[in-house]
Amino acid sequence: MSNVRSAVTDEQEFYGLSTPMELVETYGSPLYVYNENILRKRCRELKALSSHPGFRVNYSAKANANLSLLRIIRSEGLVVDAMSPGEIAMHLAAGFTPDEITYVCNNVSAEELRNAVEHGLLVSVDSLAQLELLGQVNPGGKVMIRINPGIGAGHHAKVVTGGKDTKFGIGPDDGDKVREILARYDLTLAGLNQHIGSLFMEPDSYIEAMKFLLREAEQWDDIEVIDFGGGFGIPYRKYEGQARLDMQAMGEQLHACISEWAERTGYQGRFMIEPGRYVVAECGVVLGTVHSVKNNGPRRFAGTDLGFNVLQRPVMYDAHHDVEIYREDGTPVAETMLQTVVGNICESGDIMARERDLPEIQEGDIVGMLDSGAYGFAMCSSYNQRQRPAEVLIDSDGKDKLIRRRETIEDLLSFYPEFAATAEESKKAANM
Structure with missing residues (x-):
């Protein structure tokens, strides 16, 4: 044209x-x-990062929750996260089943937590207070916690979500407090997740944070899900010839990291990444x-x-x-x-x-x-x-x-x- x-x-x-x-x-x-072919291509690039049987791409739908796009993303084999009752409703309308939706929330009410539990979703909380609240809402249930790895990355301070200057996550030194709350409400810690920030264009910080979370996972029994977060960058300056994130190099490092760890520990659960921008931008x-x-x-x-x-x-x-x-x-x-x-x-x-x-x-x-x-x-x-x-x-x-x-x-x-x-x-x- x-x-x-x-x-x-x-x-x-x-x-x-x-x-x-x-x-x-x-x-x-x-x-x-929106262009469907480009959307499908990005989904397939992410799925190709690892052939490990437990590997899943968990689309972070806050980036774009249009129903038609969600249906395409689901047809490509991605699962999805939600962080509000509205997003849960959109995902269900798009055809995702409860086992394909993770509720990754931040500073929400007991009513919101109850809504997610009643929909059969695994809920991730990112503070001790929210863990306590979920225990009151769903005693005897399962929970994920979001760990703050102390590592941040991103193109702007407002998109860095790891480290001491952000509101997100439970500190890695709070393990004893987590155990106390889990025991009080008979909760099972079924998953760990993290997110270091958005728009990284080199894999090093992401791989470093992955290794941190895997070390954390070794300290817990019954872990079923390990979610490394998203933040995969795209070249916004195409007219300046900006290079793409090297997905082949990213995939080689990611696959080696999770495969070697799973073989060493005997882990048979899921590994997830949580991209939003890379899927739809x-x-x-x-x-x-x-x-x-x-x-x-x-x-x-x-x-x-x-x-x-x-x-x-x-x-x-x-x-x-x-x-x-x-x-x-x-x-x-x-x-x-x-x-x-x-x-x-x-x-x-x-x-x-x-x-x-x-x-x-x-x-x-x-x-x-x-x-x-x-x-x-x-x-x-x-x-x-x-x-x-x-x-x-x-x-x-x-x-x-x-x-x-x-x-x-x-x-x-x-x-x-x-x-x-x-x-x-x-x-x-x-x-x-």
């Missing part, structure tokens, strides 16, 4: 039989678009429309409908997403200029891409923020009372289909009692 700036999606045949302009014309703007692009272009002094701004209500990562994490530019009858443009891509939210921080060297953006262009399948739609909001966008899947045959409709103003009003009855009547009429 070669366009103004589209080399990455051209190579991937990302939009299948459609163009970005056609998709926006059909489904509106902004618009999340690269299968997603969010499209937006350029409505205004202007200069403020020396700075050039391209104003779009991609506010941080649609894509939060650049504002929240200073995250980089490559930008592509499409227009009707567009052709590749080599000459570039510094431009800042901004959204339509009334905040000075509403910046999607700051001071980028890009071909000149024009009003009416469609821009695509690449690699937005993870923590894109999942973190959307209705800030400024804007409605969340639609989601579309490009299937394995290149055809597009709607997998989540665009929200409406009626949806926003339906949460208020005086409008709820009208909204319900409208739904019934639409289904007649």
Whole structure:
């Protein structure tokens, strides 16, 4: 489809039989678009990391919980984690069975823990207080605990989840306290898990943390599940030639680590990794429309409908997403200029891409923020009372289909009692 700036999606045949302009014309703007073939490829790369019979890929669904994507992920043989009652409901609707769902929660109520237990899920807790609460809710049951390995990794302080500066996990020195609580409530410690952070691009810290958790596992009987966490990085700077995480090297080290340990200890349970981003990030692009272009002094701004209500990562994490530019009858443009891509939210921080060297953006262009399948739609909001966008899947045959409709103003009003009855009547009429 070669366009103004589209080399990455051209190579991937990302939009299948459609163009970005056609998709926006059909489904509106902004618009999340996912590619099924890329999603399946990433699932298979992760499954190929180890042939050990106990190895499982546990998709961290907070990255993206769209029902259609969950069904594809399940069809590729991945299991899934949940961290809220809503995620449990989505996973069950997608076809996952209770033995395929792990509840990995953080600072939740007794009601939430009871809900997970009643659904037959193995629950992982990450503090002594939560372990105590689960014991009160489910005496005599099984539990996982999240260990803080003291090792952190990630591209931003807000995504580092291991080490002393984070809220997550039970310290490795708290073993005696854990045993006291387990005994008090006749709980069986069935699993251990950890997470060091997000977006690592070298395997060393992850393998180091794996070895730490395996040493911890040797101190406990009855362990059935060892979950090493996720954080597998993807190259967000594709136009700069950023290298991929070496999955072959990662797999060789991971497989050797778990195979040698299992042989030495006689362990016959499950080993799990818990990726989210790696599964879905690269299968997603969010499209937006350029409505205004202007200069403020020396700075050039391209104003779009991609506010941080649609894509939060650049504002929240200073995250980089490559930008592509499409227009009707567009052709590749080599000459570039510094431009800042901004959204339509009334905040000075509403910046999607700051001071980028890009071909000149024009009003009416469609821009695509690449690699937005993870923590894109999942973190959307209705800030400024804007409605969340639609989601579309490009299937394995290149055809597009709607997998989540665009929200409406009626949806926003339906949460208020005086409008709820009208909204319900409208739904019934639409289904007649």
